[in-house]
Amino acid sequence: MKTVITSEDKSFLRLNEIIAYKSLIKHLSLRDLKVRYKQTWLGFSWSVIRPLVNIIIFGALSLLINKETSITQNFITVSSVVIFWQLISTVITDVSNSLVSNSNILTKVYFPKIILPISSVTISLVDFIIAFVIFLIPTFILLGSPPWQIILVPFIILYALFFSISIGLFFATASVKFRDVKFLLPFILQIAFYAIPVFIPTSKFLSLNIPDIFKTIYFLNPFVGIINLFKYSLFGVYDGPNTTFLLINAATIIVLSILSIRYFLKFEKSFADYI
Amino acid sequence: MQNTAIKVQNIGKKYLINHQNKDAEESLVRSIFKGAKKIINSSNKKTIEDFWALQDINFEIKKGDRVGIIGRNGAGKSTLLKILSRIVKPTTGKIEYYGRMASLLEVGTGFHGDLSGRENIFLNGSILGMSKNEIEKQFDEIVAFSEVEQFLDTPVKRYSSGMYVRLAFAVAAHLNPEILIVDEVLAVGDAAFQKKCLGKMNDISKEGDKTILFVSHSMQAVQKLCNKGIYLSKGKLIEYNSIENIVNLYLQSGEQAQSNYKLQKPDNESNGFAHNVFIEDEYGKPLVEIPVGSNWRVRICFTILKKLEHFIGGMGIVSALDLPVRTSWSIPQIINPGEYEIIFTNNDLMLTTGTYKLVIGLSNNEITFHYNDSTVSIVISDAGDTATNNRIVNTQSGLILNPMQVTLNKIN
Numbered sequence: 001m002k003t004v005i006t007s008e009d010k011s012f013l014r015l016n017e018i019i020a021y022k023s024l025i026k027h028l029s030l031r032d033l034k035v036r037y038k039q040t041w042l043g044f045s046w047s048v049i050r051p052l053v054n055i056i057i058f059g060a061l062s063l064l065i066n067k068e069t070s071i072t073q074n075f076i077t078v079s080s081v082v083i084f085w086q087l088i089s090t091v092i093t094d095v096s097n098s099l100v101s102n103s104n105i106l107t108k109v110y111f112p113k114i115i116l117p118i119s120s121v122t123i124s125l126v127d128f129i130i131a132f133v134i135f136l137i138p139t140f141i142l143l144g145s146p147p148w149q150i151i152l153v154p155f156i157i158l159y160a161l162f163f164s165i166s167i168g169l170f171f172a173t174a175s176v177k178f179r180d181v182k183f184l185l186p187f188i189l190q191i192a193f194y195a196i197p198v199f200i201p202t203s204k205f206l207s208l209n210i211p212d213i214f215k216t217i218y219f220l221n222p223f224v225g226i227i228n229l230f231k232y233s234l235f236g237v238y239d240g241p242n243t244t245f246l247l248i249n250a251a252t253i254i255v256l257s258i259l260s261i262r263y264f265l266k267f268e269k270s271f272a273d274y275i
Numbered sequence: 276m277q278n279t280a281i282k283v284q285n286i287g288k289k290y291l292i293n294h295q296n297k298d299a300e301e302s303l304v305r306s307i308f309k310g311a312k313k314i315i316n317s318s319n320k321k322t323i324e325d326f327w328a329l330q331d332i333n334f335e336i337k338k339g340d341r342v343g344i345i346g347r348n349g350a351g352k353s354t355l356l357k358i359l360s361r362i363v364k365p366t367t368g369k370i371e372y373y374g375r376m377a378s379l380l381e382v383g384t385g386f387h388g389d390l391s392g393r394e395n396i397f398l399n400g401s402i403l404g405m406s407k408n409e410i411e412k413q414f415d416e417i418v419a420f421s422e423v424e425q426f427l428d429t430p431v432k433r434y435s436s437g438m439y440v441r442l443a444f445a446v447a448a449h450l451n452p453e454i455l456i457v458d459e460v461l462a463v464g465d466a467a468f469q470k471k472c473l474g475k476m477n478d479i480s481k482e483g484d485k486t487i488l489f490v491s492h493s494m495q496a497v498q499k500l501c502n503k504g505i506y507l508s509k510g511k512l513i514e515y516n517s518i519e520n521i522v523n524l525y526l527q528s529g530e531q532a533q534s535n536y537k538l539q540k541p542d543n544e545s546n547g548f549a550h551n552v553f554i555e556d557e558y559g560k561p562l563v564e565i566p567v568g569s570n571w572r573v574r575i576c577f578t579i580l581k582k583l584e585h586f587i588g589g590m591g592i593v594s595a596l597d598l599p600v601r602t603s604w605s606i607p608q609i610i611n612p613g614e615y616e617i618i619f620t621n622n623d624l625m626l627t628t629g630t631y632k633l634v635i636g637l638s639n640n641e642i643t644f645h646y647n648d649s650t651v652s653i654v655i656s657d658a659g660d661t662a663t664n665n666r667i668v669n670t671q672s673g674l675i676l677n678p679m680q681v682t683l684n685k686i687n
Binding site: 023031 | 389401
């Protein structure tokens, strides 16, 4: 086996190399999971308590804001969006931090750097699955059996993950040089939270008396489409952008992802120099 | 059959040094302002300078060779290892190597204090590039080598530092690569364990076609382990030859010499710390090299931060082959916070030419709070003065040149 080291900037995504390092992905994920609740009194219960409290708080808030639809429907819709957004925002945050927080490994040993962002997703995913199960139980009791569209959930989650990881990858690369990312990102995510359909459903937003340009911008945000698709798969009612906008969203996601992966690969070999 | 293990062609590594603002971490806002300033004021003073940590490095290592890399601090040894192990990329040149490579630049990379010894073996092993099967197959051996069976399920943060290092080295020692790169990991741990590590590395190197690259400041360790040597100085390759030649060349070059050394602060500096060491002649003139037979002194400057009831400053001299030659201490005394210097004057012992390491220690109540044995060295050189030179036959006659009182009597 021959390996060549050159001064070239560019690196490539080599799938076979990533597969060769699969045990590293596993052990880094396990490390994150195991270490997380060490020396806490409640331990793993935190993974149940946090989404539960979130669901209750935001559900209660939704009752204050939106009084038109039925209370149960409202409560459940809002909590579904809250746990889904929790997944998206923690994935973006964790992927963004994955390089800097593992700099001790990054500067001491070689491995495909993409392993770090990939393995940082595990925690958020495990949290989401727990939260989702907690959410499904009352939904099932209150609304009865879910529509057939529920089988779409895994695909929509994958779609959302793909986009979130790409965004995270961009910020992760930027944060190697600019630690500003750590301070900037929470703001961006907070603003994004208010720009997606949490409390106000899309149809209601469209009926507001505002200039059309804002509505177009609203639809151009890929997260609006993703969240409405998620709601559709849970409740069987679609209330989101039309097909044209969904396609534009998909194109946006693909272009942004390619750019962000290229940005990552361009600097991958210099991470240890700058971190 | 392929006979070459590593082929290095024209390798160079350039770093940019920022002269005016010393913090390397640029903030986004500052770089925006800098960008704006550049636009407004086009004749901006250049503050960035190129620094070549390595330049024009060419060599070829044969399969089964064990190569020691030596050179003083900043010669580019670590940079070379980092490039070879693909952690940083070279600015120029190309390297080809054949077979699986593993690098050990630090003991216990990725160890997590909250995980148990068992969990850390798996985590560290996979970070170093071992597969699950390999780790499982060698697990018992790793545990036996590390001597921590009893504490396998204890978080490693509760380990003593000795246990921690033993476990970490044990994992690394059971890597099974064709090419192994090791950077000074032997500098940690107690003497017995260091010996065990060296022994293990010796075993590894004898298992057929293993190629080893090894950086160390200990000439003894390098000579014991390696058959070839690379001598680096200021980023350039001076010579690539058999290890004996390289070690001799290095020791003769007196390259470790300086007259002023800055010491790194200890981890715990609550009592105080030594910060500067000066090598001088008996009148206080800085000396880069000490002419054989002349008097010299070592002045250690240190800061004391709180009142110490039983302070002792000590200094030892160790030969290039790690043989302790002499140790001296100050008389215990009570000292108040402030700046101090302690001077060790050598006016009786005549050492032969060569390089000697200095060991520096500050202690209070018999507990050492600053210890350094890796930074300072002195070089005793040929004086060119015939009066003293006459006494030197060759270095084979011993480290100490002072003659004994010799009496010759005719008995019968």
